[in-house]
Amino acid sequence: MNLKKYSIGTGDRFGYQGKALLKAIIKAKENGIDLAVVWNKSFREHKLINTKPSDVLGEAQSAVQALNWIGDYYIDADHINLSNVNLFIDSCNFFTLDVAEYIGKPAPSNVIREFVQKHKNFIGKIKLPVLESSIYIKKSDIEESAKKYLTTIEEAKKIFMEIEKKKGKNNFIIEISLDESKEVQTPLELLIILIAISEAKIPIQTIAPKFVGEFNKGIDYKGNLKNFERDFELILAIIQFTKTKLILPKNLKISIHSGSDKFSIYPIINKLIKKFDTGIHLKTAGTTWLEEIISLALSSDEGLELVKEIYKKAYDRYDELCLPYVNVIDINKEKLPNPEKVSRWNNKMFLNVLRHDSSCEHYNPDLRQFLHIAYKIAAEMGSRFLNALEKYNKIIAQNVTENIYERHIKPLFL
Numbered sequence: 001m002n003l004k005k006y007s008i009g010t011g012d013r014f015g016y017q018g019k020a021l022l023k024a025i026i027k028a029k030e031n032g033i034d035l036a037v038v039w040n041k042s043f044r045e046h047k048l049i050n051t052k053p054s055d056v057l058g059e060a061q062s063a064v065q066a067l068n069w070i071g072d073y074y075i076d077a078d079h080i081n082l083s084n085v086n087l088f089i090d091s092c093n094f095f096t097l098d099v100a101e102y103i104g105k106p107a108p109s110n111v112i113r114e115f116v117q118k119h120k121n122f123i124g125k126i127k128l129p130v131l132e133s134s135i136y137i138k139k140s141d142i143e144e145s146a147k148k149y150l151t152t153i154e155e156a157k158k159i160f161m162e163i164e165k166k167k168g169k170n171n172f173i174i175e176i177s178l179d180e181s182k183e184v185q186t187p188l189e190l191l192i193i194l195i196a197i198s199e200a201k202i203p204i205q206t207i208a209p210k211f212v213g214e215f216n217k218g219i220d221y222k223g224n225l226k227n228f229e230r231d232f233e234l235i236l237a238i239i240q241f242t243k244t245k246l247i248l249p250k251n252l253k254i255s256i257h258s259g260s261d262k263f264s265i266y267p268i269i270n271k272l273i274k275k276f277d278t279g280i281h282l283k284t285a286g287t288t289w290l291e292e293i294i295s296l297a298l299s300s301d302e303g304l305e306l307v308k309e310i311y312k313k314a315y316d317r318y319d320e321l322c323l324p325y326v327n328v329i330d331i332n333k334e335k336l337p338n339p340e341k342v343s344r345w346n347n348k349m350f351l352n353v354l355r356h357d358s359s360c361e362h363y364n365p366d367l368r369q370f371l372h373i374a375y376k377i378a379a380e381m382g383s384r385f386l387n388a389l390e391k392y393n394k395i396i397a398q399n400v401t402e403n404i405y406e407r408h409i410k411p412l413f414l
């Protein structure tokens, strides 16, 4: 199974927007962007709203059938680990191994010594493809990265072996994700991580590092764009370098776990993937849930009241909702409006505050982050919420398609 050059990881919390999402991919294809679709849902999302991987498979299959999609599509077991991988074996053919919690658990010193010895040919100056520049690797760089990451890669190997045992060789795609940690990987560290993955014979087709800057849920990139561009360019050069120097799949590419809406880095990524003629995998699923609630607020008084109710209940359970997302949010609670105040908003105001338009004076990124992670409340409403998704499907689906195509696919790939 080979993931094509450009792919998009998408999906929705409640399984109602499969067709609307696929429509955006079809629109891309009509405009010359050939994307593989990866329906992704993390273990965390399944747990919070009580869905199963087979639900995602069912949603994908029915969208594919309804719209006669003949392109590639996959089902991603997103952010899984050894303790839950078996829940995903039957329904998934794309596995994102989240081993971030192992970062920094030191490997035994003899293992580190052996690793350094075996890869001392990388010590010194490395000329990077495409760029006019080189990087310099010291013995201590390899030692330090080995200490920090070898246990992490060993854990990924265990999960990979478990999947391969059940699904058979080459029947699935592997991604390793390190993004949900506090540790940024420098380009040089990433090279040493890739050396370790190559040695462990884990045939990853994508890898999601944690980049410099902040990737918080639902809002734009926070950080220095120049630093991001510098690192991202080096990372793409390193990916090219590994293709001739390491035993990794030739289609290896970077996966961006956007956490939704990293608009300001899209033009940089677009420019650089073209410069290196390389692929990219973009994950962006949560943004669709926000489109659902924005659309409900716009749809009718009934829809607006429902969304206000979600906010009020979420506000009262702030700590509980934030806990599973603590590494990927940065919410200033003081900036969250009191639900009593929100209860007086009309739908226009709701739209202004929640829609990701930083030029709007009412836009509130703290509220947007908070609602991004508050979907558990909607899940608890059960059929009341789901019926509203169905009743107002027309406006929701339109916004979902437009959001993914206009705000994500176009700036990133076109």
Ligand SMILES: [Zn+2]
Binding pocket: 079, 177, 179, 180, 208, 257
């Ligand atoms: Zn992620």
